[in-house]
Amino acid sequence: MDDVKNAAPESGGRRFRAARIFSVPDAVKFLDTLELTRLAEAFAAWTSRAGRPDVAVSRNRVQLIYLLLRHTGARLGEVLAINDRTDINLDNLSVQLGGSEGGLGREVQIPAELGDALAAVFDDPAYASMRGILFRLDQGHVRRKFYERAEECGFTKELVNPSTIRRSRAVELLRDDVPLPVVQRILGHSTADLTAAFLHLPEEQRRKVERQVLTRETRRTSARNAFFGRVARVQRGDIQSIVTVESLGGHAVSSIITNESLKNLGVVEGSFVTAEIKAPWVVLEVGADLPRVTAGNRFQGEVELIRLGELTSEVIVALSDATRLCAVITSQSARELALAEGQKVWAMFTAFAVVLHVE
Structure with missing residues (x-):
């Protein structure tokens, strides 16, 4: 099992194999x-x-x-x-x-x-x-x-x-x-x-996670994008910490929060959280190659839907596990990128744009 848990991430360090996410604890x-x-x-x-x-x-x-x-x-x-x-x-x-x-x-x-x-x-x-x-x-x-x-x-x-x-x-x-x-x-x-x-998870924990999933699905929030998963790593700094969340869909999402927030939320390795990102904070780039940008969270997918507006446009990107990310960009940018449904794109956002929620 250790070999499975420590398997290397795939392209760009942002996509994890299912076996890594679903390593089975000894209690199961x-x-x-x-x-x-x-x-x-x-x-x-x-x-x-x-x-x-x-x-x-x-x-x-x-x-x-x-x-x-x-x-x-x-x-x-x-x-x-x-x-x-x-x-x-x-x-x-x-x-x-x-x-x-x-x-x-x-x-x-x-x-x-x-x-x-x-x-x-x-x-x-x-x-x-x-x-x-x-x-x-x-x-x-x-x-x-x-x-x-x-x-x-x-x-x-x-x-x-x-x-x-x-x-x-x-x-x-x-x-x-x-x-x-x-x-x-x-x-x-x-x-x-x-x-x-x-x-x-064992039965007692499974029920807890199901309640969290239902709460997340019914919670009203202005954030269009959400990844629910387990905290895989917490890197503490002197003022802020980097929290890496391994989503149940197989993605790794990084968030930077203050140490005070880390303590108040009770975020520790192994706990479950929801990582949310508002649509205007998601940046799109066309192409198959991994972009060389400072945004730490980079996910490749296909354009599923484009809603063109007079000033801004909404783009829905479907990832490999059927997770969908929504990006709101200017209509001018949408035209310059020549976006089309079915097109391969990268959806990206910085760790500072990720807000963590604990149920």
């Missing part, structure tokens, strides 16, 4: 890829030990539920609600999930091996009477069988809880450098912030 429980595979092998061995055909069918249904959880990161209720006739598409190896427990309806890809296992079941006459309700098993029964397999593998019950398997899949994806918005969609979260909070 999850299974790594090898452990997930061991558990799958335990289910396969358990199914093969069935003495009667009807028992083998029953055990295989539980095994398929585990494999769906393991490869989709779904909630247990979502998997149990799958209609195997309509929600599984073996042609494109996907399963339709969501909606039953408040999640977002979504299509999630599955591996070919799982597709083959499902195809074998769909073609087997022994399962004909169960089609459409193949996964409609009692949650308590499923959990008990999970715990039994956990004991065989030497795992605690906590490690094979369906929510832990869901978290384990998300950690696995992020370690494979799958972008946060993609993991967000797979999990069915409404925002990337909730995905990050779900992955990174």
